[in-house]
Amino acid sequence: MILDGYTEVYGVVGYPIKHSLSPLFQNKAFEHFSLKAVYVPFEVKPENFEKAFYGLWALGVKGVNITLPYKEKALELSHFADPHAKAIGSANTLKFTPEGVYAYNTDWIGFLKAIKKVLPHLREVKALVLGAGGSSRAILYALRREGAKIYLWNRTIEKAYKLCEIFPCKVVKAPEEIIKDVELIVNTTSSGLKEEDSPLFDYGLLEAKHKVMDIIYKETPLVRASKEKGCILISGLDMLLYQGMESFKIWTGFEVPYDVVKDAVAGYYNLSE
Numbered sequence: 001m002i003l004d005g006y007t008e009v010y011g012v013v014g015y016p017i018k019h020s021l022s023p024l025f026q027n028k029a030f031e032h033f034s035l036k037a038v039y040v041p042f043e044v045k046p047e048n049f050e051k052a053f054y055g056l057w058a059l060g061v062k063g064v065n066i067t068l069p070y071k072e073k074a075l076e077l078s079h080f081a082d083p084h085a086k087a088i089g090s091a092n093t094l095k096f097t098p099e100g101v102y103a104y105n106t107d108w109i110g111f112l113k114a115i116k117k118v119l120p121h122l123r124e125v126k127a128l129v130l131g132a133g134g135s136s137r138a139i140l141y142a143l144r145r146e147g148a149k150i151y152l153w154n155r156t157i158e159k160a161y162k163l164c165e166i167f168p169c170k171v172v173k174a175p176e177e178i179i180k181d182v183e184l185i186v187n188t189t190s191s192g193l194k195e196e197d198s199p200l201f202d203y204g205l206l207e208a209k210h211k212v213m214d215i216i217y218k219e220t221p222l223v224r225a226s227k228e229k230g231c232i233l234i235s236g237l238d239m240l241l242y243q244g245m246e247s248f249k250i251w252t253g254f255e256v257p258y259d260v261v262k263d264a265v266a267g268y269y270n271l272s273e
């Protein structure tokens with residue numbers, strides 16, 4: 001593709017950002033529709049985020065994804081926000097227009113689309129969510145909307161109680177309390193990113209009936225244990241792809257086929273299958 005004065009710029013803002021897979025598949029999506037656009041990573045230090053936010057708008061960048069640790073701040077700075085972003089309390093997609101910056105959240109849709117491949121109906125499905133950080137909020141929002149019965153565990157239990165006030169759920173003091181009763185287990189914590197992280201619970205309690213999703217899209221100890229126990233795994237990478245496809249639709253109006261974005265990250269996908 002030739003970059004010229006008509007090329008539109010999109011990107012992803014975070015810190016750190018170099019590991020992000022979004023440029024890989026978003027550029028493939030632009031290519032697929034022969035759109036004159038590029039998608040680049042913007043690594044922005046915390047002290048510069050606000051300046052960067054207005055700078056991107058002033059430069060005429062068309063849209064960005066927002067990732068850690070700026071999803072809450074991005075919502076706060078935006079001029080307009082969709083109701084989902086407001087309810088979740090964070091934005092992962094921004095659209096820059098002359099009238100102002102529009103904030104959206106597509107994480108919850110990405111999560112649901114990934115989950116529904118395995119669990120098409122979530123009403124009354126018992127789900128154990130591990131973690132009460134930023135990622136957990138979008139997942140709790142999605143599960144609530146679908147009518148799942150949510151059990152929430154967090155290392156720092158006070159944070160779990162706080163989240164359950166916003167997204168009604170039941171706090172458990174230890175995952176082991178409820179694990180045999182649940183069908184779905186979702187890890188939203190960052191534990192497992194490092195091999196030496198201690199297990200979140202006794203993985204010996206996993207059973208083949210469990211459907212397990214780790215939003216970390218590498219082979220974590222939880223993913224490995226789930227495979228060994230014959231659990232059905234739901235890909236964390238699928239959640240990333242589907243949230244990105246929704247962002248792409250917001251920016252361009254086009255629905256990129258799943259296979260196009262999946263092929264762009266094929267090398268990484270195997271890790272989570």
Ligand code: ATR
Nearest residue numbers: 131132133134135136154155156159188189190191
């Ligand atoms: P994110 O936006 O990715 O959710 P975050 O808001 O920093 O990131 O939240 C991180 C989550 O991972 C929290 O639930 C955190 O638990 P605490 O609230 O107790 O800090 C959880 N977490 C991080 N490291 C963990 C570990 N080693 N064991 C268990 N939970 C961990």
